[in-house]
Amino acid sequence: MWRQGVGESVRMEHGRVVVVTGASRGAGRGIALALGASGATVYVTGRTANDGDSGLPGSVNSTAAEVSARGGVGVPVVLDHADDKAVAALFERVGDENDGFLDILVNNALTLPDALTGKGPFWSKPLSLTDLFDVGMRSTYVASHFAAPLLVHRGSGLIVNTSSFGGACYMHGPAYGAGKAAVDKLAHDMAVDFRPHDVAVISLWMGLLLTERTRAAFADHPDAYAGLAANAESPEFVGRV
Template sequence: MSQAPVAIVTGASRGAGKGIAVALGSHGATVYVTGRSQKEGDASMPGTIYSTAEEVTQAGGKGIAVRCDSANDDDVKALFEQVIAEQGRVDILINNAAAIYDELSMPGNFWEKPLKIGDMINVGVRSGFAASWFAAPHMVKQNRGLILFTSSPGAMHYCFGPAYGAHKAGMDKMAFDMGVDFADVGANVAAVSIWMGALTSERLLEMMAAEPEKFKHLEGQLESTGLTGHLAWALYNDPKLMDYNGKTMVGADLAKSYGITDLNGQFAPSFSEGTGIRPVEYGAYKVK
């Protein structure tokens, strides 16, 4: 059985998922890298689960690639069965998988884009719920665990349209409601949501290169894809982890509180500092 903390990062072939997985690997974690991309060309963007898993191992952890379609409950069930059979536990779950199509960021109103962009609500909100559903019993039994949702300020302002907004707002609210349930049973398990900033992802860097004037405002304002992975590690190892249960936090602000620097040894820029937009604070009232 594994002695190192065991993490699952969904949607980790590229982008935020890849960065988070590699960051966790740098701390020595055993990281299950999930996604659908098994070979280059499986997606419009480069990256595979195997290349990410290799980078996790190179970073100092143990990367294990598992082909898993997060939209398929049987795939997710099989993933958790494999993790428990091989490791005996699951300590950190990063719910990052999302159906993001190129058309999402193209000009036009939501009805002028393909209906498939709505898949982000399924492979995003529901898939995060399903993965958490499979993880929760093990974490509660262990009496320790962290479920982290990757979100963004798009939960609180218009960004890429309603499908994107519903996905991000859903991440934040699920973290809160799951946190209530974990608190009710007295488990040392926390559910949190993290607002990531504009990331150094393959997709955004390609967009910036193609339209430098349009994205000029992002120069010097990017956040590494790995920052949230370092935050997940800090949270999991924080004796006061349960103080964060159910909360949505701005990643850059949390990083500053932990003293975690990012690109060029600087603290990541905080979206909230420049706009005043902050995560919603949900009410404590509970209908029984």
């Protein structure tokens, strides 16, 4: 558990304490950088420790370093959000280092199987697509569960579940749609439980983002995605909302 008095100077000097899950790259990285620019202490989680460890650019260490370069305090945490014990340890650490407080949790961690955007009906695709229920829907619930005591102790705060309109229409098939609809519903019902503690919970529907993954897709299939790149948002845009 957190130790009373530890981390008070960190909070006073650097402002809000934030956890952004799945922040090696993409929307999570953009959100972390925008929060860092506002002076926040940002715990950056993800499975990729260093640049070059993954087929896509980005890592928790590079994101955390950029958070610090922009005026915040970046704290890299290499973490698999399918591991409940590791997630519990993360929030125990956050409490220990910040006098038991947390201001914001951004639930962004999500498994994106390669087959997700493939053509064909859902039954023609591998069952591994359901992995996005574990790191996505379930990981959102687990992180919120362990963050809750810190937010309640703070007496205010915010949980943001990154989502999309894919929960309300057909997008990438039923597994993706069900996962997004689920995190939307989690936000609604968690907000009811948190209401007496002045903690808000929202689901943030993001548009098309110019992430490392979408850049690669645009480069590999320029004809299929012609015109989309011009309308894509910077991943940092959602961090400024």
